[in-house]
Amino acid sequence: MLVRAFVPAHITAFFVPVFHDDPLKTGSLGAGINLTKGTNVFVSIETGTLERHIHVAFNGEPVKRENAVISYSVAERLVPEGFIGEVEIWQYFDFPNGYGFGNSAGGALGTALTLSYRFGGTWLRAAQIAHEAEVRHRGGLGDVIAQLAGGIEVRVKAGGPGIGVVDNLFFGDYKVLVVPLGKLSTREVLDGDVVKAIEAEGSKALEKLLAEPTPERMMALAREFAEKTGLLSGELLELARELDKVISTPSSMIMLGKGLFALVRGEEVESAKRLLTDLGVPYDVTEIYEGKPKVGRWFEGDAK
Amino acid sequence: MLVRAFVPAHITAFFVPVFHDDPLKTGSLGAGINLTKGTNVFVSIETGTLERHIHVAFNGEPVKRENAVISYSVAERLVPEGFIGEVEIWQYFDFPNGYGFGNSAGGALGTALTLSYRFGGTWLRAAQIAHEAEVRHRGGLGDVIAQLAGGIEVRVKAGGPGIGVVDNLFFGDYKVLVVPLGKLSTREVLDGDVVKAIEAEGSKALEKLLAEPTPERMMALAREFAEKTGLLSGELLELARELDKVISTPSSMIMLGKGLFALVRGEEVESAKRLLTDLGVPYDVTEIYEGKPKVGRWFEGDAK
Incomplete structure (x- = not known):
C-alpha cells in the first residue's frame, strides 16, 4: 500500500522563539505564508520480509540516518515495534533544503501523517510527534503548526499542535514571489547574539500586526x-x-534562509519576473496554499 | 463588492455539552463529520445610502431580526458602527434548518467570515464571534469549531476557537449517506432530563474513540x-x-435532528440508495469536506 501526503512549504515572515522544557510548549510566535509548492511524502510498506526496516530518501536518494534524524525519529515512534517489513519513506521537496521553506517540518509532518494513516493514529497526535521531533532536533519551532493552519498564518500563542494557537489573515488574490538564494542555519542564528533583537522586534511586529x-x-x-x-x-x-x-507591497527576507519573498498581484507579477530575469536571479511564483495538508492512499478504492 | 463564504454542514455523532460563564470556554466534547454540502453566504455591500442597514435572508427570503438572532448579532458586531450603507447577508442552506446539519453555526460563521473579509479582522476573531453568538443564543455548542477543522473531527478539549482543541481522524474513501427526516430542538433536548445520560455516554464514547x-x-x-x-x-x-x-459500518442518529447518517463506500452506496428509495425515505449522499471553510471575493482581480 502506497500512502502519500502533501505539506505546504512555509515561509516565516517574522518570529519570536519560545523555549520550554516541554517540547509541546516550545514553539514560536510570528507570522508566515504557506505555499502551493512544498513537500510530497510517499510511504511504501511491504510485508513478507524477515525484519523491521525503515528507509528514508530525499528527492529520490536514500539518506543516512544521521542526515535525516528528524524523519527517522518520527518513523521510529510511529512504525509499531512489532512490525516486520520494509517501510520506505520517500520525500520530495519543491525547494532546496536549508533555504527556509520548512522542508524539515514538511518531511516530519508528511512522514507522521502517512505513517499514522497506515498504522493508526490521529492528525493531532501525528502533528505533535512531528513538532516534538522538530523541536528536539532543532529543525524549527513553528513550521509544523503553521503548515497545519495553511494560508497566511499568525501564531498568536506559542506551542505545538493542541497547545499553540494560530490565526489566519484574509488575503484576496495575491501570489507569492520567492527568490531562493542560499542556506542559513536556523540553529546558528538561534544560538547567536541576534536572538535578543529577534525577540524584541518579533514581539513588536506581532503586536502591530494584530x-x-x-x-x-x-x-x-x-x-x-x-x-x-x-x-x-x-x-x-x-x-x-x-x-x-516594481511591486507595491514591501518584499522581505525568508526567515531563515538567504532569500527574499513578496506578495504580488496583477501586472506586478510580470514586472518582478522581468527584473529578476534581467538581474540573473532565480525565482519562483506560487499560490498561497489554504487549508490543511493532504494525506491519503495513492489510489482510493473507488478511483475512476 | 460581493463576498461569499462556504461553511460545511456538520453532523454531530456524539457529544458532551460543557457550560461555562465565559462563552469562549463553553463548547462541547465529541465527534462529527463535515460535509461538502452546507451553507453558502453571500454578502453584498452598497454605500451611497443615508443610513446603516443590515438585512439577512434565508434561501432567498428576507427574515425578521427575531428569526435570525444569531446572524444579526454577528453582523452588528462586525459591521462598524460608523458604516453608512446597505449590508445584505444572503444565506443559502443545502439542508433544512433545524435538522441537525449545523446551519445556524454555518450562517453565523459564514456571516462572520464574509464581514471580516470586507471590514477587517482575522479568521480567529471572526470564528470566536460566531461561536459566542451560537452559545449566547443557544444555536449550538461545538459546530463552529468543528466546521473550522473540517473532515471527521473529534473535539478533545471543549471551548470556542482558540480555546477548544479539535483532532481529526484519517478516513479513506467514505461517502456520507444522510437521511433527513425532521427537526429536533437542541434547546429542548439540552434543557431536558436526558442531559445527564448524554454527559455520561458522551464521555465514555470519547474515551473509547481516542x-x-x-x-x-x-x-x-x-x-x-x-x-x-x-x-x-x-x-x-x-x-x-x-x-x-445493507451497509458494513453502523448507521447512527444525527445529533440533534430527526434523521440518520452513515459512512458508505463502494457498492454499499447503491444498496443503501435502493433500500431508501424502496422505503420512500428521503436521502442524500455527499463527500466528506476537508480543510477550512472558504471565503473570498466573488470575482478575484485576476480571475480567468
Whole structure:
C-alpha cells in the first residue's frame, strides 16, 4: 500500500522563539505564508520480509540516518515495534533544503501523517510527534503548526499542535514571489547574539500586526523586523530594494534562509519576473496554499 | 463588492455539552463529520445610502431580526458602527434548518467570515464571534469549531476557537449517506432530563474513540450513544436497523435532528440508495469536506 501526503512549504515572515522544557510548549510566535509548492511524502510498506526496516530518501536518494534524524525519529515512534517489513519513506521537496521553506517540518509532518494513516493514529497526535521531533532536533519551532493552519498564518500563542494557537489573515488574490538564494542555519542564528533583537522586534511586529491584521501590513512589519534585527543586509537588502521598485507591497527576507519573498498581484507579477530575469536571479511564483495538508492512499478504492 | 463564504454542514455523532460563564470556554466534547454540502453566504455591500442597514435572508427570503438572532448579532458586531450603507447577508442552506446539519453555526460563521473579509479582522476573531453568538443564543455548542477543522473531527478539549482543541481522524474513501427526516430542538433536548445520560455516554464514547481512533469505531460508538441516551428509538431506530442490513459500518442518529447518517463506500452506496428509495425515505449522499471553510471575493482581480 502506497500512502502519500502533501505539506505546504512555509515561509516565516517574522518570529519570536519560545523555549520550554516541554517540547509541546516550545514553539514560536510570528507570522508566515504557506505555499502551493512544498513537500510530497510517499510511504511504501511491504510485508513478507524477515525484519523491521525503515528507509528514508530525499528527492529520490536514500539518506543516512544521521542526515535525516528528524524523519527517522518520527518513523521510529510511529512504525509499531512489532512490525516486520520494509517501510520506505520517500520525500520530495519543491525547494532546496536549508533555504527556509520548512522542508524539515514538511518531511516530519508528511512522514507522521502517512505513517499514522497506515498504522493508526490521529492528525493531532501525528502533528505533535512531528513538532516534538522538530523541536528536539532543532529543525524549527513553528513550521509544523503553521503548515497545519495553511494560508497566511499568525501564531498568536506559542506551542505545538493542541497547545499553540494560530490565526489566519484574509488575503484576496495575491501570489507569492520567492527568490531562493542560499542556506542559513536556523540553529546558528538561534544560538547567536541576534536572538535578543529577534525577540524584541518579533514581539513588536506581532503586536502591530494584530492591531492591523492585513497581508500588506504583515509584509511591512516583516521587512522592518528583517532590517532591524540585522538579518537582512548587504546584497540581499539591495536586491530587496530593487524589487520594491516594481511591486507595491514591501518584499522581505525568508526567515531563515538567504532569500527574499513578496506578495504580488496583477501586472506586478510580470514586472518582478522581468527584473529578476534581467538581474540573473532565480525565482519562483506560487499560490498561497489554504487549508490543511493532504494525506491519503495513492489510489482510493473507488478511483475512476 | 460581493463576498461569499462556504461553511460545511456538520453532523454531530456524539457529544458532551460543557457550560461555562465565559462563552469562549463553553463548547462541547465529541465527534462529527463535515460535509461538502452546507451553507453558502453571500454578502453584498452598497454605500451611497443615508443610513446603516443590515438585512439577512434565508434561501432567498428576507427574515425578521427575531428569526435570525444569531446572524444579526454577528453582523452588528462586525459591521462598524460608523458604516453608512446597505449590508445584505444572503444565506443559502443545502439542508433544512433545524435538522441537525449545523446551519445556524454555518450562517453565523459564514456571516462572520464574509464581514471580516470586507471590514477587517482575522479568521480567529471572526470564528470566536460566531461561536459566542451560537452559545449566547443557544444555536449550538461545538459546530463552529468543528466546521473550522473540517473532515471527521473529534473535539478533545471543549471551548470556542482558540480555546477548544479539535483532532481529526484519517478516513479513506467514505461517502456520507444522510437521511433527513425532521427537526429536533437542541434547546429542548439540552434543557431536558436526558442531559445527564448524554454527559455520561458522551464521555465514555470519547474515551473509547481516542483509544481506537477510526471512522468505523466512531460510528459504532455514535450508535451506542444514540441508543443508550434514548435519543434514538421507535421508528427511527427501526429504520437504522434496516439500513444496517445493507451497509458494513453502523448507521447512527444525527445529533440533534430527526434523521440518520452513515459512512458508505463502494457498492454499499447503491444498496443503501435502493433500500431508501424502496422505503420512500428521503436521502442524500455527499463527500466528506476537508480543510477550512472558504471565503473570498466573488470575482478575484485576476480571475480567468
